[in-house]
Amino acid sequence: MSTISKESNVWGGGSKPFDASYGKMMMWFFLLTDALTFSGFLGAYGFCRFKYSESWPLAEHVFTHFPGIKGDQPLLYVALMTFILIMSSVTMVLAVHHGKLMNKNKVAIWMFLTIIGGAIFLGSQAWEWMHFIHGTHDGSIQLADGSVAKVINSGEKIMGKTYDYEILRIGAEKYITEKDLISNLKENSKKIYGANMIVNEYGLPQFANFFFFITGFHGFHVFSGVILNIIIFINILFGTYERRGHYEMVEKVGLYWHFVDLVWVFVFTFFYLI
Amino acid sequence: MENNHSTKQIWIVFLILLILTGIEVGLGIFKPVSYQALKWTFIILTLVKAYYIIAYFMHVKHERRNFIFTLAFPAFILIPYLLFILLTEAGDLI
Structure with missing residues (x-):
């Protein structure tokens, strides 16, 4: 029941x-x-x-x-x-x-x-x-405006082209290739390593x-x-x-x-x- | 008999998950198509993997239907809603 x-x-x-x-x-x-x-x-x-x-x-x-x-x-x-x-x-x-x-x-x-x-x-x-x-061993550089740029060594193939000097990459795929601009940006930057x-x-x-x-x-x-x-x-x-x-x-x-x-x-x- | 059958199914699901992950990694390394196409391929493959894990490994396929709905409805309503709002605001959807 x-x-x-x-x-x-x-x-x-x-x-x-x-x-x-x-x-x-x-x-x-x-x-x-x-x-x-x-x-x-x-x-x-x-x-x-x-x-x-x-x-x-x-x-x-x-x-x-x-x-x-x-x-x-x-x-x-x-x-x-x-x-x-x-x-x-x-x-x-x-x-x-x-x-x-x-x-x-x-x-x-x-x-x-x-x-x-x-x-x-x-x-x-x-x-x-x-x-x-x-x-990484080489680290990155932090530019004056706070953005972070990776230094790409000369001779590396970037978007089908090779450069005989160091260029910068900001973010995923924004490349800076003008020589004067690069040295200008580098002067006012500091090295950073790793992430926190x-x-x-x-x-x-x-x-x-x-x-x-x-x-x-x-x-x-x-x-x-x-x-x-x-x-x-x-x-x-x-x-x-x-x-x-x-x-x-x-x-x-x-x-x-x-x-x-x-x-x-x-x-x-x-x-x-x- | 019953025993062999269900162990076999586990290994089949494992193989499916392994192959799908392998495809994802291969696509991620070699990038044969455009980013948009890759993105949606990854999302679809992930959802397929999630289905196999939930349905077979977590045994949801063999639960009662009202239990499945109790679990599925909150997830299927709230998660897409949240993602829709966030991704619209991020400017990716439109």
Whole structure:
């Protein structure tokens, strides 16, 4: 009798209209709000990126390092980071998958690999930050009006032409090639190296601010995700979920982990590609 | 049987994500077409990747329909609205 009245009265509590547990549903609602937060950040980035498009640095001029390889390698390192994060997402799905089959050892193995992937990603991000903060060997010059110009060495091919003297590049692709103007601008300039919250050798300081804020906020998500994964991993080893009879905690933390991957897919596109 | 089937699907989705990312990186390095065309290609590829992650990795495809709508409607209404305002003001859309 009591079960019938429970089922007929869906909103009386005790039933699951979404056929999802409370914890999973709340994780989803949290992720939805987090998605709105990140779209706010990336939207603000897009606003500045197109508002100041003529002096906005191009990511391919900024992130050109790859460990062990000399010279410019645009996009390669961040592509590797993306690969690592997608890979760790896959290991997480496999952990959830084996959790549903109550396969304790396999859940533990895949969970462990997920943690390793997350740790490698965090290390890569730290490396990228380090290079961004330290900047290039040659640095840039900050002109009297505050704009930042990169000195292009003589002999480099620029828009199909080569110059036998140093020229300046402001922003992504505004080149100054008149000799007198260059020496005039250089006289009233100062050298800057690397990027921080105030100056940015690659262009507008707002680019550096957005970079630190968005990738930092995402990196903090990855960091807390790794911590959560470690806690769940220890619980798996202790057999907590075996005793509980289900591995739903792995699924919940898995949702969070996939969300971190999802955000990175967008950060990768809007920060590094566009 | 059921087990093999769903692990296979996971690896297929992984392969799709990998190939799409590879295409994005290739386009980003070699830039075969104009910036506008590249920009929209990147956005579309990203949305496709996001769909695969949400639908398969996050299992939304197998949730109840009313739950999917509860999650999708706020995102699909609020995010485009915000982006429309910001990008219009930035002068990129018009």
